[in-house]
Amino acid sequence: MRKLKSTLVSKILCNTRAIFRILIWILVLWIGILVQTEGVEARLYIDITAPSMRRISIAIPDFKYLGNKSERPGLSSKLPGIISNDCDLSGYFRPLDKGSFIEGPNSGITRDSIRFKDWSVIGAELLLKGGYECIGQQLKVVVRLFDVFSGKQLYGKRALGSVDRARYLMHRLGNDIILTLTGHPGPFLTKMAFVGTSTGHKEIYISDYDGHNLKQITRYNTITLSPGWSPLGDRMIYTSFRSSSTVLFMHDVVKGLVNKISDRKGLNIAAAWKPNGKELALTLTISGNPDIFLIDITGKILKRLTKNWGIDVSPTFSPDGKRMAFVSNRSGSPQIYVLDLITNQIERLTFEGNYNTSPAWSKLDRIAFAGSSDGNLDIYTISPDGKDLHRVTQDQGNNEDPCWSPDGRYIAFSSNRTGGNYHIFIANANGQNQRQVTFFGRGDQLSPSWAQHSE
Amino acid sequence: MKRNLIIATLVVFACSSVFLLSSCAKKQVVSEEKEITAPPKVVVKVEEEKPPAVEVAKEVKEEEEKVIKKAEEARVEKLKEVEIAKKKVAEEKVWEDRRGIRFEAEPVYFDFDKSFIRSEYRPVLREKAGFLKDNPNVRARIEGNCDERGTNEYNLALGERRSESAKNFLLSLGISPDRIETISYGEERPLAVGHNEDSWAQNRRDDFVIMKK
Numbered sequence: 046m047r048k049l050k051s052t053l054v055s056k057i058l059c060n061t062r063a064i065f066r067i068l069i070w071i072l073v074l075w076i077g078i079l080v081q082t083e084g085v086e087a088r089l090y091i092d093i094t095a096p097s098m099r100r101i102s103i104a105i106p107d108f109k110y111l112g113n114k115s116e117r118p119g120l121s122s123k124l125p126g127i128i129s130n131d132c133d134l135s136g137y138f139r140p141l142d143k144g145s146f147i148e149g150p151n152s153g154i155t156r157d158s159i160r161f162k163d164w165s166v167i168g169a170e171l172l173l174k175g176g177y178e179c180i181g182q183q184l185k186v187v188v189r190l191f192d193v194f195s196g197k198q199l200y201g202k203r204a205l206g207s208v209d210r211a212r213y214l215m216h217r218l219g220n221d222i223i224l225t226l227t228g229h230p231g232p233f234l235t236k237m238a239f240v241g242t243s244t245g246h247k248e249i250y251i252s253d254y255d256g257h258n259l260k261q262i263t264r265y266n267t268i269t270l271s272p273g274w275s276p277l278g279d280r281m282i283y284t285s286f287r288s289s290s291t292v293l294f295m296h297d298v299v300k301g302l303v304n305k306i307s308d309r310k311g312l313n314i315a316a317a318w319k320p321n322g323k324e325l326a327l328t329l330t331i332s333g334n335p336d337i338f339l340i341d342i343t344g345k346i347l348k349r350l351t352k353n354w355g356i357d358v359s360p361t362f363s364p365d366g367k368r369m370a371f372v373s374n375r376s377g378s379p380q381i382y383v384l385d386l387i388t389n390q391i392e393r394l395t396f397e398g399n400y401n402t403s404p405a406w407s408k409l410d411r412i413a414f415a416g417s418s419d420g421n422l423d424i425y426t427i428s429p430d431g432k433d434l435h436r437v438t439q440d441q442g443n444n445e446d447p448c449w450s451p452d453g454r455y456i457a458f459s460s461n462r463t464g465g466n467y468h469i470f471i472a473n474a475n476g477q478n479q480r481q482v483t484f485f486g487r488g489d490q491l492s493p494s495w496a497q498h499s500e
Numbered sequence: 501m502k503r504n505l506i507i508a509t510l511v512v513f514a515c516s517s518v519f520l521l522s523s524c525a526k527k528q529v530v531s532e533e534k535e536i537t538a539p540p541k542v543v544v545k546v547e548e549e550k551p552p553a554v555e556v557a558k559e560v561k562e563e564e565e566k567v568i569k570k571a572e573e574a575r576v577e578k579l580k581e582v583e584i585a586k587k588k589v590a591e592e593k594v595w596e597d598r599r600g601i602r603f604e605a606e607p608v609y610f611d612f613d614k615s616f617i618r619s620e621y622r623p624v625l626r627e628k629a630g631f632l633k634d635n636p637n638v639r640a641r642i643e644g645n646c647d648e649r650g651t652n653e654y655n656l657a658l659g660e661r662r663s664e665s666a667k668n669f670l671l672s673l674g675i676s677p678d679r680i681e682t683i684s685y686g687e688e689r690p691l692a693v694g695h696n697e698d699s700w701a702q703n704r705r706d707d708f709v710i711m712k713k
Contacts, residue, residue: 247688268688270652289683291656312660312684315653328657333664335657356657372654378613379654400613402651415651422649445651492652 091137091227098477100139104169104193105129106146109154111187112178120177120211124186127212128173130255131219131233134471136455136478137226141169154189156198164193171199173222184208188218190225200225212257232450234498237457238262238272238281239469242488249283251298254450254495256469256482262296271315274496276322278451281494282306284314293327295342306344317360326350326360326369337371350384351391361406363429370394370404370412370429381414383429394431401425403446409453411474413437415445424458426474437476443467446492449474457482457493469493599631600710603640607705608666612647615661617669625666628708629673642666643707644684645691647700652686659684666706681711 091101105125110118132138148163154174164172175188183205190200200222206214216233223231235254240247241261247268252259262281263269269285281296291314293307307313311330318325323342328335332349335356339348351357355375362369369384381394381404395401400417407413412429415422424437424444438444441462448457454474459467463481467489472479483490606628608621617625632638644659644666663682671677692699 268685270656270688286685286688289681291684311682312656314656328653330657330660330664335660356654356661358657359651359653372651374613379650400650402654417649 097475098137098473100478101137101170102141102168103132103138103171103173104141104146104164104167105132105173105175106143106148108175108177108186110178111176111185112180116179117208120179120184120208124177124211124215125173125175127215128175128188128219128222131216131231132173132222134255134478134480134482135219135223135231135233136473137223138171141167154187156189156191156196159191159196161191161193161196169193179208182207182209184211184214186214186218188222190222212253216253229452229454232452232455235451236274236278236496236498237469237482238274238494238496239459239483240270240272240489240491241485242491243485244488247491249281249296250490251281252483254471254482256484262298271492272494273316273318274494275318276320276496278496278498282316282318282325284316293344306342307340315359317362319362320364320366326362326371328358328360337369350386359403361404361412363406364408364410368429370406372402372404381412392431394427394429396431397434405448407449407453407474408451409474411449411453413447413449413456413458415447415458424456424476426456426476435476437472438479441479444470448493448495450495451497455495457495459489459491459493461489467491596631596635599627600635600638603628603631604708604710607707609701610662610704610706612700612704613650613658615644615658615665617665622669625669626673629670629675632670632675632679639679639681639711641681641683641709641711643689643709644682644686645689645703645705645707646687647703648687648690648695649700650687652688656684656686659686662704662706666708 091098105128107121108124110116110121129140133140145167147167148160152158152160154176159172159174161172170193172191172193173188174191175186177187178185184207185203185205187203188201189198191198202218202221204214204218213234219233220231223229232254236251237254237256238249238251241250246266247270248261248265249263249269249272250259250261263283263285265285267286269283272281272283274281279297279299281298282293283296284291284293287308290308290310291312292305293313293316295304295306306325307327307329309329309331312328312335314328316325316327324347325340325342326337327340329338334354335358336352337350337357337360338346339350340346350360350369351371351373353373353375355373356379357371357373359372360369361371367386369386370381371384372379373382374380376393378399379402381401382391383394384391394412395414395416398416398418401414403415405413406429410429411426413424413426416425417423422443422445423439424447426435426437427433437456438458438460442460444458444460444462446459449455450457455471456474457469457471460470461467468481468485469483469490470479470481606624608617608624611618632640642663644661644663646655646659660682663684667680667682670680687703690699690703691705692702
């Protein structure tokens, strides 16, 4: 029944999307030049390649109800709240406090009905106005982004969807706004997986990138570790303890099916996807020593990748799949090495500090890792050639298990900086704008993995 | 078992010797009676001659009693021995149990980020090997653990190496590899939950668990 409903909804959504696409084309044709020229101009607003970014102050007042009689008044602040949180987490904006707004209640959401002086005087550079209407279970939203100084409209869009998917709808609009201002889509339609300990066991949880829509997906009542989304975001691998060993599982999150991939004697841990989504690297001890092997997704060993007396663990692949970074203690302490999978050459990547682990290779070719120099673990990033070491966290407790957003523009990690428990934080790739995204009352949240929504 | 067999044979021997002796005496009496019954008048004589027969019987009885007494003494002796042996076995069992408890209660500790056996833990492992040798039915599991510092994944590998290095030490002392199982819990099962060197030192350890066959 629910499925039927959802397919119906998606059908309606598709249809309405098609209609909207036509409408938007008409809109584009109508104010096409305006949008286009402003689009070009808009790219100047935020240069995301800059080493340091100034956050643009944005005002997002409550959305107006556009229908005749007000329905679901709660959405009036909830909808802009979602987009405001997105703007804040993106690191590109500084949403202004609603308490400072001086605009009267009868102002509209069109350019002509806005007194931009009311916004410039409180320091807003951008103004996001929105309205909504409910038709049964359907939600109609319109948002418009204005440059407060020039009074120009930079972006305008209508969107339609079911009310219970309001978050998704707002994330889509948010992504669009980021695309308009930076030339790259925002990270808001992504999801997170992590290890949570609130039940007293270590289990795997998934949520939206912002910590909402939380679901516990394992109930093994043991220790389950190292979740890793597939490149398409449809499956997940993790290692779970069974009575006498660790076992690598693959969990089809869409279908809810779980397969045992590797339960060889000893360790079956720290698995990582190759970007092609067809192979995995993991650490096994079948040779009597923790070494990294390449296996296919059925668990068959394709190749032994490392052969060394020491510990080799925590592999991560370059975006082209031709190189692999991993942790080894072959020099006496854990350090990060890069293996060229074509020439089989191994080079040491990290030399500073006596404890460097958890490498994660981004789509933009940076390697994040957790390193220790003063007792605490902190997040660093480095270029794969060993140059340009950059410290992401400092003097804020322990910071571990970094991973990248699918586009490589954000880092997630777990930190106990709030005192006591570990929570998941996200930050811009350069380390700016560190924000907590999981707020469980009980237990730790650890080992994040970040992926695109598979839908 | 052997002891029991010896006791049993001794008891059987004693019983049979008593039986043999007593049956011999009876035969003698019967043959005398036969001689006597030939002249019916010598009944009195027979009566007179009875005392010697009784004397013989007395002698036999004395001898018989001696044997019984001896056998009884032997039996009591054996009983004592058995009881002592039993007690000894029980004491040994307590001792073995105590060794078993020690086997499980004494972990081997490690240096930070290291998996070699520190010299002060070699005697501990030798004692464990001794226990395993004296108890061939016992199988053991070595559980490697780490302190909380570092990553789960690296610590799982480090814990595995710690359990393996204790296993290898036991193998070098002649313990068969199929009697020892290893598992790493990495940093997942700390004994002490503090965030300081005292706690960490307690958590960098191999635990030893006896697995009943």
